[in-house]
Amino acid sequence: MLDSEAILYYADHPVEFVEDVIQATPDPQQAAILRSVAGSKMTSVRSGHGVGKSTVEAWSVIWFMSTRPFPKIPCTAPTQHQLFDILWAEVSKWLRKNPALAKELVWTKEKVYMKGYPEEWFAVARTASKPDALQGFHAEDLLFIIDEASGVDDVIFEPVLGALSTPGARLLMCGNPTQLSGFFYDSHNKNRASYSTFHIDGRKSGRVPQDFVQTIINMYGEDSDVFRVRVAGEFPLQEDDIFIPLSLVEASIMTDFTPRARPTLVHIGCDVARFGDDKTVIGYKVDEQVTLHKKRQGQDTMKTADDIILLGEELVARYKLTDPIPVKIDDGGVGGGVVDRLRQVKRNNSERFWWMEVYPVKFGERIRHKHYHDTTTYMMAVVKKLLSPYDEETGLRKPVELILPDDDDLVAQLSGRKYGLTEASKIKIESKDAVKKRGQPSPDEADCVLLLCLPVKPPKRKKEAKRHG
Incomplete structure (x- = not known):
């Protein structure tokens, strides 16, 4: 040679x-x-x-x-x-x-x-x-x-x-x-x-490409950690009032994962657009791994419901599921229309849609909790705990519990959400409206992930043999 x-x-x-x-x-x-x-x-x-x-x-x-x-x-x-x-x-x-x-x-x-x-x-x-x-x-x-x-x-x-x-x-x-x-x-x-x-x-x-650089600048600003890391090649600043540090999000993305042939957990989540510039985001979580399935501008509740149904049937067939899928929907604003449509579909054909369990979730709703002010804060805390590499009680390193997709919008939204303390000394994550007032895009992808990670209690069922084994 x-x-x-x-x-x-x-x-x-x-x-x-x-x-x-x-x-x-x-x-x-x-x-x-x-x-x-x-x-x-x-x-x-x-x-x-x-x-x-x-x-x-x-x-x-x-x-x-x-x-x-x-x-x-x-x-x-x-x-x-x-x-x-x-x-x-x-x-x-x-x-x-x-x-x-x-x-x-x-x-x-x-x-x-x-x-x-x-x-x-x-x-x-x-x-x-x-x-x-x-x-x-x-x-x-x-x-x-x-x-x-x-x-x-x-x-x-x-x-x-x-x-x-x-x-x-x-x-x-x-x-x-x-x-x-x-x-x-x-x-x-x-x-x-x-x-x-x-x-x-x-x-x-x-x-x-300069359009990529300009897009990040326009959406998140040159002072954001997402811009620093993904464009400028600088280490993040890690502001004191950021709830989930960028390092946890990036570490999750950079974690290798081999999916199981028969998963133990499959969830669907949908953050429904409330205004014209917001996105409707549908995602699913299979065991530890999150996938953002579909993003769309607009508020077509019938189309959104149809997309969720098609995704659910695809997941049932792909993984040969015999247990229902929790389908968690942002129930604020027009999201209620998606919840109503999915429930109507199941009532009309419960045999076909046995797999669909609909859970309406209201963001920002006040809850009784020792540390967290509302539902959004609680869900952010759940995600942060899943992203943490260490067990809270033992302090020892734990297996990976959440693997996120490499999505610029998602990274910026999860790592850019700020928090404060209420008069009752409870943690409160800023609302979606507060995020937008700071000039940031609506955290639609992040809210979809919050829904996917929210633990839910399965509904009580009659004692009968499974029909879908």
Whole structure:
């Protein structure tokens, strides 16, 4: 593929390797990162979305494998999606573009290896869901690549630090700066002197569509944490009066999850638009995982009810459900029309719609609770508890209880809701109207998630054999 003289040259010149061999043109920021990987022991890159991080990582894999004898390149990311669908697919793409590379470097679903040396000369993909993901790698030339590093648990990094004592070992970390603690955060703060660090602002990247940047600015403002993290590549500020910190929301999104064939819990939720600029949002929750199924402007209660019915029947068929699905509807304003329509449908054909149990929910309704003022606050507290990585009573780490979709609107709404204390010293989340008065969009996606996570008591049933077993 390359003669020995070329290999010696390209070993210290990754930018030229990318240009000459991979036949791609790095932008100035990507070129600087590549040079850092070649010349520095540890490189850490924080940035907004869409600046080309995964591309740089893929180029680094191919360059390192092509210019070192018997290297090992462990690659990891918080989720299978991030690792295999994005980073690993990016490696495959660039190998395909060069027939000579593709002939020598064999790409498989979990490993890329030099032809003839699958156990000695390779890059391997391992999700960061297990503590030993990066353990056991030994070679004179090692390159650890950690994608979305802010979402990787610190325990994953421990074997990397030991391996970096090898003269030929290197580390490349990239990610959105979502967490205010941890290995990645420290690399840009208290441990910065040990790293070659980069900060890429999406506003200054030619790869980031400016309409995306402007949309985030228009909707949430340049002072919002969503803008800081997802566009500017800055760590969140974490205001004192924010009820659910952005770090919890982002950590949930970056959690890997394998759905069960037969789920133990399936819920449907619908936040119904009250005004012309609000959205109707329908979602469902299968065990821990939330999916935002449909969003629509407008208040067509009949269409909304039909969409919920079709979704319910699809879930019953998909998961072969034998227990009813709680269908929780925002009952304020026009939402009452959706509740009435669903109940009417079930009355008219209870055999077909046996699965549908409708629960009307009023946001902002005052409740008797020791700590929380109203229903909205209680539901936000439920979501916050599910997102928390630690058990309240024991203080020990607990299994993941809520996995959210990567939706910019949802992230901004959940992490931007403020709270205060009432005269009775109870916590009260600001109302939807208060959010809009601050110039923020209606938290429709977030309210759908609140409904999905609200625990409900199943209705009392007559003692009879199940008809739908």
